[in-house]
Amino acid sequence: MPLQIVVDRLTDWRPYFPTEDLITADDYLAETRPAQNLEKEKEQDAATHVINLSGDLEYLESGYYVSLLAQARGQRVLPSVETLNQLSRKALVDLQLDDLNTLLNDLARRGSLTGNSVTLRVMFGECLEPALSKLARRLFERLPCPLLEARFTRRQDMWRLSSLKPLRLTALTQDEQDLFASALNRHSRKVWRSPKARRRYRFDLAMLVDPLEDLPPSNRGALKEFIRAGRKLGIDVSLITKRDVGRLAEFDGLFIRETTSLDHHTYRMARRAEHEGLVVIDDPRSILRCTNKVYLHTLLRTRGIAAPEGMLLNRHDLPRLAEKAAGLNFPMVLKVPDGSFSRGIVKIASAEALLTEAERLFSSSALLLLQEWLPTDFDWRVGVLNGQPLFASRYYMARGHWQIYDHSKGKTRSGGFSTHAPEDVPATVIKTALKATRLIGNGLYGVDLKQIGDRVVVIEINDNPNIDTGVEDAFLGRALYTRILEVFLERMEANRRLGG
Known part of the structure; x- marks a missing residue:
C-alpha cells in the first residue's frame, strides 16, 4: 500500500536509509490535485497511509494540519487529529488511560519501576527497556502516535503518569534511532493493524466535555460506555473540549455532555455544529428553551401544562416588592433563570427574606421566578429521547435539606436515587413529561416533575440530562447508551443520504 512519511526537513531523515516515501510537511501541505483526476486521486488516497513525524504537532501548527489534511483527503494517518487533541x-x-495505574503498580512490585521518576520513550509501541514493553504497547494502543515520551512519578509509594507528549524525531539517541527504524519497518509491514483502538468507522461523533467540571452531566464511567457503544455501532466517539470548536467540521455529530447555558461556549458550539450540518444533541433551540427557567415557566403556562404556581419578578419591581409580598403564602421558592443542580434556588420563609434575597439575586438577572414551595421526598426525572420515554428515576432530597443537591455547607451533597422502567411509573407522570418535551423538540431531555397526591407538575426540563453509570443506567444498563447512540446513527445516516 502507498506510504508517505512526513518530516519537517529532509535532513531529519539522514540517520536512516533513503526512501522515496519521504516528503516534507510543507510539500505535503502544498500538494494540489487536478480537478479532472479527482476520482483517481480519491481511490489512491483511500489506500494511502501517512506517518506524520512533524515536530510541530500543536493545535493549528504545521504538523497538526498534516494530520488534518490527511484525514480530509481520506488517507489513514498516524497520529490522527483526535489523538493529537487528546495528547494536548x-x-x-x-481518561484514555484510566486503567493504567494497575499496570504501573504491578510493574513497581516487580521492580521494573525504580527511583522517584521514570522517563519512557515509545516508538510505534516499542521501547528499549524490555521490562516496560507492555507499558509501551499500552500507551501506543490507547493513543496511537509514532513517537511518544512518557514521564512517570512516584508519590506516596504510588506511581502515576505525570506527562505524555509526542517526541520529535530529531531528539532520538543512536540506540533509539535503531529501534525506531526497525519498529517502523515492522509497523508498516503490518499495514496499520497494530493499534487495536484504531479502525475504520462509519461515522465520527464528537462528545463535548469539560474535564474540570464539578458536576458534569456524565461521569467517567458513562463516557467510557458511550465510547464502547459507539464502536459497536460503527461510530468513533471522540472526546473534545471547548478549545476544539475549529475542528467541528471534522465530525458527523456533536453530543454535548457538559452543562449548557445560553451565554456560554456550549450554545455557541451547538450553533456552529448545526451550521456545519452536524447532528447535534442537544440542539441550540433545545438549549435556548430549556436553560432559562423564566422561559420555561411562561411556555408551560401558555400551553396549559401543569407547573408550580408562580409569578415573574422584574428588577424594577423592587421598590414595590413589599406590597406584592403582602398577599403571598410563604414559604416560597425564588429562582434565578439559569441555575442548575439546585444552584440559584432559594427557599423564602417570609416577606422580609424575599426582599433581602431578591435584591441579591437581581444583581445577576433582570427577572426572577417566584414559585410555590412543594415539599416532596423525591422528584421524578423522566428521560425522554426522540419523543419516547427512556428511563425514569426518583431523585431523593439530600438528608436534612429540601433540595436534591445541598450546597449550603461548602461541599455538595445529594440524596439517594432509584431508577425504574417507564411502564412501572405512574402513567400521569410519563404522559406529562412527554407532553412537556413536545414543546421543546426531539432531542434528549430530562423532565423533572413533582407528584403531590394526584397532582403532577413539571418543575423544569433539562436539555442535557444526567446519564451516569450506576444511576440513570440502573435499569437498562449498557442498552441505555446504545439506544442514545442509535438515534445519532439513524440521523447521521439520514444526513448522508441527503448529502449532508
Missing part, C-alpha cells in the same frame, strides 16, 4: 490535554489523556 492531560485530562483527556487520563
Whole structure:
C-alpha cells in the first residue's frame, strides 16, 4: 500500500536509509490535485497511509494540519487529529488511560519501576527497556502516535503518569534511532493493524466535555460506555473540549455532555455544529428553551401544562416588592433563570427574606421566578429521547435539606436515587413529561416533575440530562447508551443520504 512519511526537513531523515516515501510537511501541505483526476486521486488516497513525524504537532501548527489534511483527503494517518487533541490535554489523556495505574503498580512490585521518576520513550509501541514493553504497547494502543515520551512519578509509594507528549524525531539517541527504524519497518509491514483502538468507522461523533467540571452531566464511567457503544455501532466517539470548536467540521455529530447555558461556549458550539450540518444533541433551540427557567415557566403556562404556581419578578419591581409580598403564602421558592443542580434556588420563609434575597439575586438577572414551595421526598426525572420515554428515576432530597443537591455547607451533597422502567411509573407522570418535551423538540431531555397526591407538575426540563453509570443506567444498563447512540446513527445516516 502507498506510504508517505512526513518530516519537517529532509535532513531529519539522514540517520536512516533513503526512501522515496519521504516528503516534507510543507510539500505535503502544498500538494494540489487536478480537478479532472479527482476520482483517481480519491481511490489512491483511500489506500494511502501517512506517518506524520512533524515536530510541530500543536493545535493549528504545521504538523497538526498534516494530520488534518490527511484525514480530509481520506488517507489513514498516524497520529490522527483526535489523538493529537487528546495528547494536548492531560485530562483527556487520563481518561484514555484510566486503567493504567494497575499496570504501573504491578510493574513497581516487580521492580521494573525504580527511583522517584521514570522517563519512557515509545516508538510505534516499542521501547528499549524490555521490562516496560507492555507499558509501551499500552500507551501506543490507547493513543496511537509514532513517537511518544512518557514521564512517570512516584508519590506516596504510588506511581502515576505525570506527562505524555509526542517526541520529535530529531531528539532520538543512536540506540533509539535503531529501534525506531526497525519498529517502523515492522509497523508498516503490518499495514496499520497494530493499534487495536484504531479502525475504520462509519461515522465520527464528537462528545463535548469539560474535564474540570464539578458536576458534569456524565461521569467517567458513562463516557467510557458511550465510547464502547459507539464502536459497536460503527461510530468513533471522540472526546473534545471547548478549545476544539475549529475542528467541528471534522465530525458527523456533536453530543454535548457538559452543562449548557445560553451565554456560554456550549450554545455557541451547538450553533456552529448545526451550521456545519452536524447532528447535534442537544440542539441550540433545545438549549435556548430549556436553560432559562423564566422561559420555561411562561411556555408551560401558555400551553396549559401543569407547573408550580408562580409569578415573574422584574428588577424594577423592587421598590414595590413589599406590597406584592403582602398577599403571598410563604414559604416560597425564588429562582434565578439559569441555575442548575439546585444552584440559584432559594427557599423564602417570609416577606422580609424575599426582599433581602431578591435584591441579591437581581444583581445577576433582570427577572426572577417566584414559585410555590412543594415539599416532596423525591422528584421524578423522566428521560425522554426522540419523543419516547427512556428511563425514569426518583431523585431523593439530600438528608436534612429540601433540595436534591445541598450546597449550603461548602461541599455538595445529594440524596439517594432509584431508577425504574417507564411502564412501572405512574402513567400521569410519563404522559406529562412527554407532553412537556413536545414543546421543546426531539432531542434528549430530562423532565423533572413533582407528584403531590394526584397532582403532577413539571418543575423544569433539562436539555442535557444526567446519564451516569450506576444511576440513570440502573435499569437498562449498557442498552441505555446504545439506544442514545442509535438515534445519532439513524440521523447521521439520514444526513448522508441527503448529502449532508
